[in-house]
Amino acid sequence: MDFSSINPALLIASLMVSATPILLAAIGEAVVEKSGVLNLGVEGMMIVGAVVGFIVAVNTDTPLLGFVCAAIISGIFSIIFGILTQYLKSNQVATGLGLTLVGLGLSALLGRPYEGMKSPTLKALEIPFFSDIPVLGKMLFSHDLMIYFSIFLVTLVWWFLKYTHAGMVLRAVGENHDAAHALGYKVVLVRMLAIMFGGATSGLGGAYISLARVPQWTEGMTAGAGWIALAIVVFASWRPWRVLFGAYIFGGVTVLQLNLQAAGASIPVEYLSMSPYLITIVVLVIISSRGNQGAPASLGRPFHASS
Amino acid sequence: MIKKLLEINGISKTYPGVIANSDISFNINTGEVHALLGENGAGKSTLVKIIYGLVKPDSGNLLLNGVPFRPGTPSEARKAGIAMVFQHFSLFEALSVAENISLGMDNPPNQRDLGKKIKSVSESYGLPLDPAKTVGELSVGGRQRVEIIRCLLQNPKLLVMDEPTSVLTPQEVDILFKTLLKLRSEGTSILYISHKLEEIRKLCDTATILRLGKKVDTCTPEKTSTKKLAEMMVGSTIKAPEKLNKPAGRVMLNVNNICCVSKSQFGTSLTNVTFDLRQGKILGIGGVAGNGQDELFAVLSGEQFSQHGSIGLNGINITKFNPNQRRKIGLLSAPEERLGHAAAPNMSLIENTLITAENSQNLVSRGFIDWKKSKAFAEKVIKKFDVRTPGSQNTAGSLSGGNLQKFVIGREILQNPSVFIVNQPTWGVDAAAASSIRQALLTLSENGAAILVISQDLDELLEISDQFAALNGGALSRIEKTADLSMEQIGLMMGGAKDLEVHNV
Numbered sequence: 001m002d003f004s005s006i007n008p009a010l011l012i013a014s015l016m017v018s019a020t021p022i023l024l025a026a027i028g029e030a031v032v033e034k035s036g037v038l039n040l041g042v043e044g045m046m047i048v049g050a051v052v053g054f055i056v057a058v059n060t061d062t063p064l065l066g067f068v069c070a071a072i073i074s075g076i077f078s079i080i081f082g083i084l085t086q087y088l089k090s091n092q093v094a095t096g097l098g099l100t101l102v103g104l105g106l107s108a109l110l111g112r113p114y115e116g117m118k119s120p121t122l123k124a125l126e127i128p129f130f131s132d133i134p135v136l137g138k139m140l141f142s143h144d145l146m147i148y149f150s151i152f153l154v155t156l157v158w159w160f161l162k163y164t165h166a167g168m169v170l171r172a173v174g175e176n177h178d179a180a181h182a183l184g185y186k187v188v189l190v191r192m193l194a195i196m197f198g199g200a201t202s203g204l205g206g207a208y209i210s211l212a213r214v215p216q217w218t219e220g221m222t223a224g225a226g227w228i229a230l231a232i233v234v235f236a237s238w239r240p241w242r243v244l245f246g247a248y249i250f251g252g253v254t255v256l257q258l259n260l261q262a263a264g265a266s267i268p269v270e271y272l273s274m275s276p277y278l279i280t281i282v283v284l285v286i287i288s289s290r291g292n293q294g295a296p297a298s299l300g301r302p303f304h305a306s307s
Numbered sequence: 308m309i310k311k312l313l314e315i316n317g318i319s320k321t322y323p324g325v326i327a328n329s330d331i332s333f334n335i336n337t338g339e340v341h342a343l344l345g346e347n348g349a350g351k352s353t354l355v356k357i358i359y360g361l362v363k364p365d366s367g368n369l370l371l372n373g374v375p376f377r378p379g380t381p382s383e384a385r386k387a388g389i390a391m392v393f394q395h396f397s398l399f400e401a402l403s404v405a406e407n408i409s410l411g412m413d414n415p416p417n418q419r420d421l422g423k424k425i426k427s428v429s430e431s432y433g434l435p436l437d438p439a440k441t442v443g444e445l446s447v448g449g450r451q452r453v454e455i456i457r458c459l460l461q462n463p464k465l466l467v468m469d470e471p472t473s474v475l476t477p478q479e480v481d482i483l484f485k486t487l488l489k490l491r492s493e494g495t496s497i498l499y500i501s502h503k504l505e506e507i508r509k510l511c512d513t514a515t516i517l518r519l520g521k522k523v524d525t526c527t528p529e530k531t532s533t534k535k536l537a538e539m540m541v542g543s544t545i546k547a548p549e550k551l552n553k554p555a556g557r558v559m560l561n562v563n564n565i566c567c568v569s570k571s572q573f574g575t576s577l578t579n580v581t582f583d584l585r586q587g588k589i590l591g592i593g594g595v596a597g598n599g600q601d602e603l604f605a606v607l608s609g610e611q612f613s614q615h616g617s618i619g620l621n622g623i624n625i626t627k628f629n630p631n632q633r634r635k636i637g638l639l640s641a642p643e644e645r646l647g648h649a650a651a652p653n654m655s656l657i658e659n660t661l662i663t664a665e666n667s668q669n670l671v672s673r674g675f676i677d678w679k680k681s682k683a684f685a686e687k688v689i690k691k692f693d694v695r696t697p698g699s700q701n702t703a704g705s706l707s708g709g710n711l712q713k714f715v716i717g718r719e720i721l722q723n724p725s726v727f728i729v730n731q732p733t734w735g736v737d738a739a740a741a742s743s744i745r746q747a748l749l750t751l752s753e754n755g756a757a758i759l760v761i762s763q764d765l766d767e768l769l770e771i772s773d774q775f776a777a778l779n780g781g782a783l784s785r786i787e788k789t790a791d792l793s794m795e796q797i798g799l800m801m802g803g804a805k806d807l808e809v810h811n812v
Contacts (some may be wrong), residue, residue, distance in 0.1 A: 015670050165415065172410050180362065183411050184381035297400065300393035 006259045010125025011252075012139045017213055017249025019148050021046070021205040021222075025229035026236075027154050033195035034161065034238055035175035036298035041081050042202050043226025044103020049074040049203025050210040051107040054217045057119045066121070067146065067207050075140030075196045077103065082195040086188045089302050090104045100226070108219045119215045122146060124241045146208055151244070153201065158240035161292025170194060174296035187303050203225065214224065228277060234282030237294045250280040310337040311373070312496045313358070313465060318367035320353055327353035328364070329520045340497045342489065342507045342528060345517035346737035348538055351500050351675040354517070355467055359391045360384040382413055390458035392451065400443035400573060404453055429456050430794030432486045447596045448479040455486070466490065472506060474593055477765070477798035483509055490492040503766075504533040504539070504740065506750075518542055541739050554569035556586025556771075559757035560607075560726045562636070563618035567606045567617045572789055575599040575781045577606065581618070582776065582786060584726060584757035589748065591772030592761045592791065597783035600761050601643070604730045607759065608640035609633045610702050615804065622727060635666050641715050644760075645708065649715040656696065658683040659703050660718055667722040684721070692755040693743065694715030698733060708804060709740040716744050720751050730761040745771050764796060777801045 025042050032039050050072035058068030081099050084090040122144035125131075130141040161167040173180045173190045181187050209225065210217055228250060236242035253276040263274055314336040320328040321423040328350045335341045335576040336807035345351050345446050356362040358369065360378030367375045371387055378384035381391075407424050416424070422438040429436040434452045442450060451471060458466055462577040468487075472480045487497055487510065499511055507514060507528045513527045516539045524539050560583065566576040577599050583591055594600060599710040605611040608616070617626045620638055630640070650659045661681050665671050670681045692713045696706055705710060716732055732748065733741035749771055752758050762768050768775055769789055775788040777800040 091448075165409070166409060168402070168406055172402060172406075175399040175401050176397070179399060180410075182381065182393060182397040184360075184385075294401065 006256075006263060009135050009139045011141070011255055011259065015248060015249075016140075016143060016147050016254045017253040018254050019247045020147050021213065022225050022229045022232065022250055023150050023209045023244060023247035024146075024153070024203040024205035024208060025226055026232045026247055027150075027240060028198035028205075029168070029229055030233045030236070030238055030240060030243050031157055031161075032194045032198035033175045033233055033299055034296055035170050035191050036177055036296050036301065036303075037085065037191050038092050038196060039078070039081055039099070039195060040080070040093060040302040041099025041103065041226075041229065042198075042229050043222055043224070044100035045199050045202035046103075046209070046226045047075045047080055047107040047204035047220070048077050048103045048207030050222060051111045051114075051162075051206075051217065052203070053207025054119050054210040055112060058108070058114060060116055061120050063120050063211050064145070066211055067121070067204055070203040070207035070233065071200040073205075074201035074206065078195050078199025078202070079192070081199075082121055082192045083300075086117060086191055086195075089304065091124050091138065092302070093302050101202045104220060111217045111219060114217045115219070117216065119217070121209050121212055121215045132279045139270060144212060146204070146212065148202075154240050161240070171296070174298055178302070179296045191269055191303075202229075228280065232284065234295075235288050236280060237288045238296065240295070242284070246280055246284050249266075250276050253279045311335070311355070311673070312337045312371070313376075314370040314373075315354075315358075315562060316370065318354065318357060318364045318369070319363050320350075320357065320362065323411055325782045326520045328357070330367070331517070331520075331522045332367075333522060333525060335496050335498060335513045337464075337496055338491055338595055339496045339512040340491055340499055340509035340510055342493070342502075342514035343517065344499060344502065344507065344514050344536065345539055346502070346739075348542070349517040350520040351517055354435050355469060355498070355500065356392070358384070358465075359467060361387060371724050376789070383691070385413055385463075387641045388464035389467065390461055390465070392458060392468070392471055393469055395653075397455060398442050398450055400441070403438065403446075404436055404440050404442060405438040407453055408438075408457045408460065412461060425456060427771065428459055432456075432459065432489065433482055433574070434486060448475050451475070451483075454562075455483075459490075463495060465496045465498060467500075469500045470502075471499075472501065473502060476801045477794050478802060479595075480506070504528075504536045508526055508533065516540055518597035537738060538677060543701075555588050556755060556757075558583045559583040559586055559621055560759075561619040562607070562616075563619070565613035565618065566610055566615055567602050567613050569599075569602050569682075570605075570611065571601075573597070574602060577602045577613075577781045580781075580783045582783065584759055586725075586755050586757050587752055588774065589752050589758045589772045591768035591777065591788070592759065592776055592778055593763070593765055593768050593797065594778035596763055598778045599776055600763075602729060603778065604640065604642060604728060604761060607638075607728045608642070609638075621700060631666070634663065639663070639719040639722055639724035639726070640728040641732070643730040645715060646704060650703035650711060654777075655702055656689065656694075656714065657681050657685045658700045658704075659686065659714075660699075661716060668795055678723075687794045688714060688717040688721055691721060692747070709736040712736050713740055713744060716747065720747055723754075724751075724756055727756055727757070727758045728761075731763065733764065733767060741767070753791045765794075775800075 025046055029039065029043060031041055046190050051065035052073040053070035057063045057071040081095055083093050084095045121165045124142045124144050127141050161171060169185055171188055173185060173187050177187045208220055214221065230245040232243055234244045257272040261269060316329045316332050318328050318331045319374060331354060343351050353362060357364050357417045360381045360383055376387060378387065405418055405425060406426060409421055415421060425436060425438040429452065434451050434455065436456060439695055442453060442791065449578045471483060476482065491727050493496060503509055511528050514526055515522060516524045518540065528536065562580060565577060565580050575598055580603065582590065606613050609628055612627060617624055620636060621739050623636060625633055626733065661670055661676065668684050682699055688694065688698065691698060694714045695710050706714065733744050736744065748758060748760065760768065761771060772789050775787050775789045775792055777784045779801060
């Protein structure tokens with residue numbers, strides 16, 4: 001075994017890369033759930049984003065355009081879920097699962113001609129001065145745009161939920177939709193917007209897998225990232241910074257176990273592969289076991305306007 | 308001189324199968340407290356929703372200060388100066404007081420200024436509030452304050468209050484009345500909905516009475532007797548239940564020092580509750596909602612277990628018995644929540660009978676359901692308790708609240724329990740149905756059952772119970788003879804005054 005091949009600076013750098021898809025999907029889902037909707041279609045929306053981003057990036061040779069299109073198309077894709085659950089009052093759990101299945105199938109169909117191709121990737125941003133700091137520069141300041149954007153998005157969501165009136169309305173709708181309706185807020189509209197936001201960020205997360213993390217397209221390549229994003233939202237008690245923390249733990253353990261595998265650690269590979277899922281959930285369960293869970297009180301409950 | 312604030316002209320509203328409002332007309336004057344009286348289903352709520360812009364009328368119109376007024380949304384109604392305190396609070400438990408208030412305003416100032424304003428307004432009306440507190444931590448009275456302050460911050464011309472006192476202690480009711488009278492003296496009109504007639508006589512200048520969606524009368528409540536008002540509401544004479552004074556029998560249920568941690572995040576845990584239930588007697592448990600009533604019910608019915616202490620039924624220790632085991636030996640219970648707790652909404656009345664009467668009526672033999680017998684028993688309940696439904700095949704969810712309540716109470720009473728625990732037996736039930744449920748409880752007790760009634764309706768407890776105790780913060784007050792108690796003493800017991808509070812020795 002040779003642990004000296006594991007470079008801490010590189011480890012942290014690749015941790016951020018591996019955590020970003022989950023972080024993007026989870027922060028969107030956190031907003032959706034804060035508005036009282038449980039969308040289990042994260043995995044499906046991610047993979048649609050992954051395939052759309054890949055196709056656009058390959059055909060235009062502009063990865064950034066791939067990300068934009070992935071967000072738009074996944075946002076539109078999530079509207080299907082929104083219409084079914086918010087207007088036609090279908091069951092949220094079943095509809096979300098359906099969305100995942102549709103997404104997986106649709107992406108496999110669309111991606112077929114692109115199997116085995118390589119996509120153009122985002123270039124790392126060179127930040128003057130910061131990128132040149134030894135160790136730290138490599139660790140934190142030589143990433144691509146999307147990594148910074150994902151952290152910015154977490155900040156934005158935290159600020160929006162905590163300090164803006166619109167954020168308060170969103171929390172109120174998730175907390176007690178009947179009361180929000182009685183006060184004259186448009187419950188369905190708020191939820192539709194939240195669902196679309198969640199769709200768009202999931203699409204970005206998916207595209208980050210196919211355009212940055214593994215710059216190629218393989219069928220079913222999200223491999224459960226959407227599900228772990230859902231779990232992170234719950235165990236992070238619906239708080240943006242804890243979502244970031246959870247995603248980074250997951251990314252960290254993923255990268256670490258890959259490094260351990262490469263270094264030939266004597267632990268069986270199966271245990272190493274399952275470790276990110278186990279450790280992330282155990283850590284977040286311990287954090288959230290104390291005090292207020294903060295689950296939105298109307299989460300997953302269908303809303304019927306009474307008048 | 309009297310100025311009309313709101314004129315209501317010929318309002319009608321029909322829902323599929325129900326006429327909620329039919330040609331209702333009356334006026335609300337500036338600076339008056341106007342009562343809207345009526346039984347459940349008389350159309351009070353619909354009318355109020357029309358005024359507040361939540362429902363559009365089929366015909367008729369409203370004039371506000373002589374100008375046609377047609378609010379399409381609550382926010383339009385608020386802009387026109389109409390504010391409303393809801394019966395089931397429209398509050399968000401996980402949000403702070405200031406956030407809750409700001410959600411009900413159209414142009415909320417920033418949180419810091421709002422906090423200051425909340426403090427000053429709430430103190431000037433004698434309703435102090437801490438803007439930073441989470442609403443989930445407040446008592447029911449405190450939550451109502453949040454609703455009222457939310458309205459007052461918008462300087463309303465008309466304040467609509469839907470059953471505001473049903474959840475308050477007598478002291479809190481006094482404070483509320485002072486606030487309302489202060490508002491009236493400042494020229495605010497108040498539309499006050501209640502079916503507590505004494506209150507209306509004390510507070511209101513005019514009363515409009517609705518029955519089955521129609522206006523039946525307008526009167527000056529001060530000059531009308533309570534009995535007359537009740538008869539106008541119901542349209543017939545009401546017979547008050549009769550209480551016979553029988554000597555107490557032996558102790559049936561012995562509850563000794565039980566504690567129970569609440570399952571709900573905002574619930575109250577029980578601490579050291581001790582009492583006895585005797586044959587032929589009714590013990591009434593009062594108290595403001597959320598002081599441990601649900602937990603007490605759960606421990607007695609067997610839905611939750613006490614962490615220590617013991618419950619004995621007729622000498623048997625039943626502390627760790629589940630609800631069905633308790634039922635088998637004669638302890639029956641009827642929870643507060645009709646739909647979903649006492650009855651399964653989507654199952655028929657026959658199936659709902661089967662749920663609790665399976666053992667006592669032998670409705671199941673060798674693992675198979677005896678449908679014939681179940682149907683017969685369900686129909687017996689329907690007949691004896693005057694449950695209005697097309698038939699026993701109908702689902703529980705299709706019954707109106709009062710009818711379903713009669714059904715769930717009747718279902719237990721006809722099984723002849725030796726101990727009967729009931730939580731809020733007449734909650735949201737109209738006067739006639741409530742009176743028949745109370746009579747049934749009294750009859751059951753005369754036949755030798757020991758009964759515990761948990762209720763927020765003090766008048767009800769005074770009417771039927773032999774003994775009274777109050778729950779406060781999960782602790783039970785001293786148990787007093789109902790006949791010896793004054794309203795003031797009861798208020799002190801509910802508020803947990805130190806000299807009345809007993810920490811079980």
